[in-house]
Amino acid sequence: MLASALYNYDDAGKIVVLLRDGRKLMGTLRFFDQFANAVLEGVCERVIVGEQYNDIPLGLYVIRGENVVLIGDLDTEREELPPHMVRVSETEIKRAQKVEREASELRGTMRKRMEFLDFD
Amino acid sequence: MLFFSYFKDLVGQEVTVELKNDLAIRGTLHSVDQYLNIKLENTRVVDQDKFPHMLSVRNCFIRGSVVRYVQLPPDGVDVDLLHDAARREARGG
Numbered sequence: 682m683l684a685s686a687l688y689n690y691d692d693a694g695k696i697v698v699l700l701r702d703g704r705k706l707m708g709t710l711r712f713f714d715q716f717a718n719a720v721l722e723g724v725c726e727r728v729i730v731g732e733q734y735n736d737i738p739l740g741l742y743v744i745r746g747e748n749v750v751l752i753g754d755l756d757t758e759r760e761e762l763p764p765h766m767v768r769v770s771e772t773e774i775k776r777a778q779k780v781e782r783e784a785s786e787l788r789g790t791m792r793k794r795m796e797f798l799d800f801d
Numbered sequence: 802m803l804f805f806s807y808f809k810d811l812v813g814q815e816v817t818v819e820l821k822n823d824l825a826i827r828g829t830l831h832s833v834d835q836y837l838n839i840k841l842e843n844t845r846v847v848d849q850d851k852f853p854h855m856l857s858v859r860n861c862f863i864r865g866s867v868v869r870y871v872q873l874p875p876d877g878v879d880v881d882l883l884h885d886a887a888r889r890e891a892r893g894g
Contacts, residue, residue: 697858701867703822705854715834717864727854750822750867753844753858761857763850 695757696721699750705729706742707755717746728774730781733767735774803890807883808833808871817847817872818863824852826861837865 698706698719708724720743725736755761769777812830818839819825825848828841840862846855 697854699822699824699854701822715836715838717838717862729854746864747866749864750820751824751826751861751863753855753861756857756859759857759859761854763853763856766853 695755697727697753697755698744699753700744700748701750702748706739706744707736708742710752713752714746717744717749717752719744719746719749719752728778729766730774730777732765733769733774733777734762735769735771737771802835803886804837805833805835807886808837808839811873811877814877815874816841817870818868819870819872820863820867821869822867824855826855826863828861831860834865837868839863839865839868839871 694709695707696710698708698721700706705727706721706724707727708721710719711722712718712720720741722741724739724742726739727734727736808830812832814830815827816830817825817827818841824846826841826844826846828844831840831842833839840860842860844859844861846852846858849856
């Protein structure tokens with residue numbers, strides 16, 4: 682009963698793990714338990730900003746289950762990403778991430794200012 | 802225990818699981834465990850444009866603690882039966 686609920690697809694398949702902080706890790710699943718603790722081999726983090734993406738290699742990861750949102754197996758016969766997405770360099774994606782982060786922080790502070798003014 | 806048994810009876814049905822990060826996934830309920838971890842098959846994401854990384858995911862394991870809602874087909878639920886069971890569980894629990 683428990684085993685059927687556990688992720689038991691074969692090791693050769695590549696999987697994607699979504700974490701609570703929004704990160705997306707891709708790699709080969711080596712270990713998994715009912716708490717969703719996992720060991721991933723050959724991990725890379727897929728960073729997506731708008732239409733741009735980049736895969737950053739990370740190696741071997743042990744993930745504590747409480748951080749896991751979802752574990753999905755990637756169907757090799759299908760496109761991993763929509764065709765309009767563009768792969769860019771690591772420096773470029775980090776720059777794009779910074780811009781996005783600053784934009785959302787700015788939105789956050791403007792909102793706080795509006796709330797302070799207590800508009801009806 | 803009640804909802805674990807309840808979900809076990811729903812295996813095979815089409816459900817939509819909405820997560821706390823607002824991701825909503827539609828699929829066939831494959832299995833569930835005591836933590837209400839959910840395994841879905843034949844999945845597709847509701848708002849595909851917002852979550853491009855999920856495009857080729859067809860089967861997934863969802864940790865129970867991140868689920869906000871499990872949307873069920875309205876005729877797939879016997880509400881009165883569930884209501885009675887919940888009342889009994891609350892009394893005896």
